Amino acid sequence: MTQTLTIRRPxxxxxxxxxxxxxxxxxxxxxxxxxxxxxxxxxxPPVVTGAEAAxxxxxxxxxxxxxxxxxxxxxxxxxxxxxxxxxxxAHASGLITAVKLYPAGAxxxxxxxxxxxxxxxxxxxxxAEIGCPLCVHGEVTxxxxxxxxxxxxxxxxxxxxxxxxxxxxRVTMEHLTTSQGVDYVQSADxxxxxxxxxxxxxxxxxxxxVGGIKPHYYCLPVAKRESHRLALRAAATSGDPRFxxxxxxxxxxxxxxxxxxxxxxxxxxxxxxxxxxxxxxxDDALGQLEAFASLNGPAHxxxxxxxxxxxxxxxxxxxxxxxxxxxxxGPVTLFDPGYPVHWRVA
Ligand SMILES: NC(=O)N[C@@H](CC(=O)O)C(=O)O
Ligand SMILES: [Zn+2]
Ligand SMILES: [Zn+2]
Numbered sequence: 001m002t003q004t005l006t007i008r009r010p011x012x013x014x015x016x017x018x019x020x021x022x023x024x025x026x027x028x029x030x031x032x033x034x035x036x037x038x039x040x041x042x043x044x045p046p047v048v049t050g051a052e053a054a055x056x057x058x059x060x061x062x063x064x065x066x067x068x069x070x071x072x073x074x075x076x077x078x079x080x081x082x083x084x085x086x087x088x089x090a091h092a093s094g095l096i097t098a099v100k101l102y103p104a105g106a107x108x109x110x111x112x113x114x115x116x117x118x119x120x121x122x123x124x125x126x127x128a129e130i131g132c133p134l135c136v137h138g139e140v141t142x143x144x145x146x147x148x149x150x151x152x153x154x155x156x157x158x159x160x161x162x163x164x165x166x167x168x169x170r171v172t173m174e175h176l177t178t179s180q181g182v183d184y185v186q187s188a189d190x191x192x193x194x195x196x197x198x199x200x201x202x203x204x205x206x207x208x209x210v211g212g213i214k215p216h217y218y219c220l221p222v223a224k225r226e227s228h229r230l231a232l233r234a235a236a237t238s239g240d241p242r243f244x245x246x247x248x249x250x251x252x253x254x255x256x257x258x259x260x261x262x263x264x265x266x267x268x269x270x271x272x273x274x275x276x277x278x279x280x281x282x283d284d285a286l287g288q289l290e291a292f293a294s295l296n297g298p299a300h301x302x303x304x305x306x307x308x309x310x311x312x313x314x315x316x317x318x319x320x321x322x323x324x325x326x327x328x329x330g331p332v333t334l335f336d337p338g339y340p341v342h343w344r345v346a
Contacts, residue, residue: 003313004346008305008306008308008310009035010033014248015040015269025329026249038097042107046077053096074095076090084126098135101135108250108265148222174246185242192242193241194235195246202337220264237292248266254333271321311345318342319340319341319342
C-alpha cells in the first residue's frame with residue numbers, strides 16, 4: 001500500500017551551494033525538490049557586494065540542470081566595511097533577499113565576519129528602514145564560552161541587544177539548535193523567526209560522539225542534548241509560522257570531513273523531504289509539513305508561496321538514497337539518519 005502526501009513545492013531558507021565543481025554537483029540535489037533557496041554567501045572570498053552577488057547568481061543560473069525551475073535568493077555577507085548604499089541598491093533591485101551576519105570565526109568561512117557589532121549598527125538601521133531581513137549565525141565566539149552554550153549566550157549578549165537597538169529589523173535566527181532559541185523566538189511577537197535544519201530534528205550530540213567520533217554528524221551550531229532536539233521537533237511540527245525549513249545543507253568533501261580537523265557541515269539536500277516526512281509522521285504532524293517546508297518561510301520573507309506541488313509517497317520498501325554524491329572535487333557523504341526511511345519524492 002502506498003500512502004501519498006502532496007504539498008506546495010517547498011523552499012530551502014538556508015543553503016550552501018559553494019562554487020565551481022561543487023556547485024555543479026550539488027545544485028541538482030536541491031533543484032529536484034525545491035523551488036527556491038536562500039543562498040549562503042560564505043564563499044572564499046565571501047559575497048560582500050551587490051556586484052559579487054550578481055556574479056554568483058549568474059554562476060548558479062548557468063549551472064542549473066536543463067529545465068529546472070529554481071530561483072536562487074541571494075544574500076550578502078555582512079562585514080564591518082559593508083557599504084549601506086550598495087546593500088540598499090541590491091535590495092531595491094530585487095538582487096538580494098537578505099543579508100547574513102556571521103560573528104567572525106564562528107563557523108566555516110567566517111573569518112571576514114563581524115567582530116565589533118557596534119560597527120555594523122548603521123547598516124542594520126538602514127536594513128530596518130528598507131525592510132531587508134537579517135539572517136544570523138547565532139553563536140558567540142568567546143573562547144571562555146562552552147561550545148554547547150554558544151547559541152544561548154549569543155541570544156543574551158548579542159542578538160537581543162541588537163533587536164532592541166534596531167526596532168523594525170526583521171531577523172531570522174539560522175539553524176536553531178536549543179530550547180533557549182525556541183523560547184526566544186516564541187517570545188517575540190514580530191520581526192523574529194528561525195530556520196530549523198533536517199539534521200537537528202533527527203540527531204542529538206550522541207550521534208557525533210558515542211561509539212567513536214562520527215565526523216559526518218558534526219556541524220555548527222553543534223547538535224545539543226536530546227531535550228533540545230525535542231524542543232526543536234515540537235516547534236517545527238507545531239505549525240507556528242515563526243519556524244520553517246532551512247536545511248543548512250553544507251557539502252564538504254570526505255577528505256575534509258574525515259580529518260584530524262574536520263569541517264563543520266551536514267549534506268542533506270538529497271534526502272531532506274523524505275526525512276522530514278518521516279519525522280513529521282512520527283510526531284503525528286504530517287498535516288503541518290506543508291506549513292514548515294512551504295508556507296511559513298515565504299510569509300516571513302514576504303514572498304508568494306509556490307504554485308507547483310511536490311508529492312511524497314510512503315512505500316513498503318525503504319528508500320535507497322545514495323551514500324555519497326560524486327563531485328569533481330571528491331565525494332560528499334549524504335546525511336544518514338541511522339534508520340530506514342520509507343518516504344520518497346514521487
Ligand atoms: N553549518 C555548518 O556546519 N557549516 C556551514 C556554515 C554554517 O552554516 O554555519 C558551512 O558553510 O559549511
Ligand atoms: Zn551558520
Ligand atoms: Zn549554513
